[in-house]
Amino acid sequence: MAQNAAPGRRTVIFDLDGTLADTSGDLIAAANACFTALGHGEVLDAGADQLTAFHGGRAMLRLGFSRVNGGTVNEADVEREFPNLLIAYEDDIDRHTRLYPGALEAVARLHTAGYAVGICTNKPEGLARLLLTRLGILDRFTSIIGADTLPTRKPDPAPFMAAAREAGGDPARALLVGDTETDRLTARAAGVPCILVGFGPEGPGVARLVPEAMLDHFDDLDQVVADLIG
The missing domain is CATH 1.10.150 (DNA polymerase; domain 1)
Structure with a gap:
């Protein structure tokens, strides 16, 4: 009897502006x-x-x-x-922009734990790549899907799905980390869990969107991700 195929690689996709960095x-x-x-x-x-x-x-x-x-x-x-x-x-894309505390370390821990990691943003892809290069973190992400990469953008689920696949992961075992209603709607359309950060532009008020989880600091991301997708 044939065995079932092994499940795909677990995947964490990040929004960029207001999630990984204050731009x-x-x-x-x-x-x-x-x-x-x-x-x-x-x-x-x-x-x-x-x-x-x-x-x-x-x-x-x-x-x-x-x-x-x-x-x-x-x-x-x-x-x-x-x-x-x-x-x-x-x-002048990086004069004032700063990564949120613990963001870089959290991404590194996800890689170490075996997760695929990528970015899905509504910033034009070229500007996203330029910013990540200026911040010195472009190589930390194995996929980057921007507003103009595909014919559609968030909250359409297609960019999220593409980001997961291009990161080498499985969209069915993925989640989205974001900061706005757009991210919440994207995750819902894709049928995946959503983590919203409580330190972004809207602060804890994004809890009104009832995500699967809220994140107060990137130090806690590992456990939240593990709870949601294993």
Whole structure:
């Protein structure tokens, strides 16, 4: 009698912005570069507008234009400035960005324990690779799927599945570590557990999304992952 095939490799896929690293300072600075060039000065605040930064470049531009135009946003203005924002961000992508405490060590422990490890982000893949290179951690991840790698992006499950497969893992024995509703919806669509970090831009408030687990510090990741996927 033929034996059943062995289960695939357990896999941990990370979001990038707001999960592995606090990138908000550089994202806000890039948006402010656009508004400064338009003569408006620094419209966004690196502290107060941190959560908006993690919703992407267009979200920051919409917020800024709403402030300078009395609440009105012209989408043509947003689309015109979006390429300029990306250029400004690429030019100074790691000035303020920092990995969250314990992130690098947690990734190393996952590798040692035999997990496949990758990244699925809604940042363009080229910018994600550039940032990881500047931070000196590109080689820690065996897959990187960005917003433009596939025809779809999170919360569509396809990028997550691709990240798991390209990491050498099994999407059926995988989970997603993230920080936003987008990550929660992605995991749900993929039928996998979701860990949301309580130290990201929204803080403990992400518990409202009822993930399978919350993470207060990367020191605890090993046990949480083991509890969820073995």
